[in-house]
Amino acid sequence: GIQVEQSPPDLILQEGANSTLRCNFSDSVNNLQWFHQNPWGQLINLFYIPSGTKQNGRLSATTVATERYSLLYISSSQTTDSGVYFCAGGAKSEKLVFGKGTKLTVNP
Amino acid sequence: NAGVMQNPRHLVRRRGQEARLRCSPMKGHSHVYWYRQLPEEGLKFMVYLQKENIIDESGMPKERFSAEFPKEGPSILRIQQVVRGDSAAYFCASSPPPSRQTQYFGPGTRLLVL
Numbered sequence: 001g002i003q004v005e006q007s008p009p010d011l012i013l014q015e016g017a018n019s020t021l022r023c024n025f026s027d028s029v030n031n032l033q034w035f036h037q038n039p040w041g042q043l044i045n046l047f048y049i050p051s052g053t054k055q056n057g058r059l060s061a062t063t064v065a066t067e068r069y070s071l072l073y074i075s076s077s078q079t080t081d082s083g084v085y086f087c088a089g090g091a092k093s094e095k096l097v098f099g100k101g102t103k104l105t106v107n108p
Numbered sequence: 109n110a111g112v113m114q115n116p117r118h119l120v121r122r123r124g125q126e127a128r129l130r131c132s133p134m135k136g137h138s139h140v141y142w143y144r145q146l147p148e149e150g151l152k153f154m155v156y157l158q159k160e161n162i163i164d165e166s167g168m169p170k171e172r173f174s175a176e177f178p179k180e181g182p183s184i185l186r187i188q189q190v191v192r193g194d195s196a197a198y199f200c201a202s203s204p205p206p207s208r209q210t211q212y213f214g215p216g217t218r219l220l221v222l
Contacts, residue, residue: 031209033210035213041215041216041218042215042216043151043199043213043216045210045212045213048210086150086151088151094139094141094156094163094164094203095141095156095164095166095167096141096143096151096153096211097153098143098150098151098152099150100149100150101150
């Protein structure tokens, strides 16, 4: 089955810094999502982005489908951005395969 | 439009008991997915259902676990004779037809087996 690798596994930032999170897929996906799991365990949809670029406030994402990777950009980070960021993709079926996540800590 | 609803949010069971987890999809969504998250890990797919049909159960353990999505009412994930290793967060997601659309996740049910 498809493999999903996320990097880095851990990231510590000072408030106001920018960051880039990466997600690599072992095979082509046609269903790709980014999520933020907050410290209370809630999963929040960030982007549905099987290809192209999208922006939502301080967050943006780019997926290069032909090269099987996706990037999540966080600009001017805030302490409320802390948590775990997951990417997940689906290939021939509807089920999503999740990466192990990037744990982000933003210090004041 | 209410989001995906799951109940209970927390469930404590003793070994050997049964656990029933409920999921009400978003209005208009006919596709339901169940995922399990073990501590400090990512989510793993368990089962994908549409109304009255199991479409893909490739992630379900072969024994003790079952899922249904009846014509009326919520989807149910049932775990019989729970063991400590079943302790995890169980997330339900839903999406509208057609398939391969954004999956919206519920708040999860945290199951603790004593």
